Ligand SMILES: Nc1nc2c(c(=O)[nH]1)N[C@H]1C(S)=C(S)[C@@H](COP(=O)(O)OP(=O)(O)OC[C@H]3O[C@@H](n4cnc5c(N)ncnc54)[C@H](O)[C@@H]3O)O[C@H]1N2
């Protein structure tokens with residue numbers, strides 16, 4: 164996309180790299196394991212020696228060395244000899260099999276140790292072969308992957324004491340509204356506490372960004388303009404909340420104009436969040452999210468998430484999309500596509516989704532239980548319980564591009580699914 168931007172990278176010590184997004188491909192620089200090794204505590208032998216071994220015909224081998232993991236044998240295993248070997252130790256030259264300690268009888272005379280074996284052992288039995296886990300040159304982890312504990316193990320295996328990861332972009336968050344109080348303040352007539360800023364901060368942190376929270380501001384064009392400019396200078400992208408609609412004190416549209424920002428869209432046919440505005444100013448993204456808490460939440464998941472994640476080359480930067488069965492009627496008509504906060508659960512192996520709380524864009528309580536958004540295509544007349552619907556979830560793996568899902572289009576709506584008038 165023309166406006167996409169990759170975040171900078173930084174090198175972090177391996178121990179501090181988990182949960183970050185790796186900025187380089189990881190290719191196996193050597194075989195794993197790097198040498199043939201013993202998977203058991205036992206004896207490295209020459210299998211041919213045991214060809215005729217049985218209960219009645221035990222084979223006796225002279226033990227000529229003993230090695231633990233980390234050591235290499237000082238001599239070969241020749242026919243008639245064995246080397247005591249512990250799990251993880253390199254198979255000595257000449258040996259082609261290992262027999263476990265429990266399967267041999269050990270004995271000594273004045274000078275030597277011996278083992279007795281009462282079964283035949285096949286060539287290659289009990290050997291972990293060089294490269295059986297992974298081979299040199301194989302692409303193991305692609306850039307843009309989140310570093311999990313398993314990937315940490317891979318990085319350590321290949322000697323990455325420093326790991327190149329994407330820097331967390333710093334997201335400036337500025338709430339606007341003369342009615343806003345800080346969290347610690349007591350309610351006053353006509354005022355409410357600023358919940359959006361903290362909610363957005365939590366959302367973008369979970370997307371892998373860092374947050375710079377700005378003190379909320381009164382609706383005043385000149386000072387807000389200065390605040391937004393400052394915010395842009397100090398951060399990698401800016402999210403404002405409130406002040407984007409058509410009200411007397413909704414100054415964000417005028418601020419974009421004054422900044423000469425390129426407004427990509429300033430209304431979108433969706434509910435909630437129809438006022439959402441996205442602009443770019445000198446290569447930095449500006450998200451004008453609605454002041455209404457649920458609209459603000461949805462705007463961040465739909466529009467901010469892919470920008471943060473694709474800046475780290477993640478190949479599934481959007482919310483994950485799945486199908487579920489609607490657990491209750493949703494009688495509201497949808498002139499525009501509607502994103503309903505909802506709870507997704509499993510019932511007898513079937514995904515079931517239930518709208519959560521008050522379905523108004525001003526609602527904050529509906530966000531308590533919401534773990535997904537039901538997507539109801541625009542131009543439909545409400546939905547009946549039992550309908551199959553598409554669901555977007557910000558948990559888990561994400562998706563590459565959810566918007567081509569068949570359930571997102573009105574044509575997918577069946578007569579039975581749509582609520583009859
Ligand atoms: N005549 C019209 N009025 C409105 C329209 C419209 O098209 N024509 N759109 C409505 C829709 S839809 C929405 S959504 C809101 C969007 O309003 P703004 O984004 O301009 O936000 P504000 O006016 O500043 O506030 C709206 C609402 O949200 C509360 N709010 C604001 N900031 C916060 C915050 N940080 N934490 C918690 N709550 C916040 C604010 O008090 C208002 O109640 O406009 C409709 N109006």
Ligand code: MOO
Pocket residue numbers: 433434435436437438439453455458524525
């Ligand atoms: O723009 Mo809204 O649709 O109430 O959030």
Ligand SMILES: [Mg+2]
Pocket residue numbers: 405406407408409410412413454
């Ligand atoms: Mg407004």
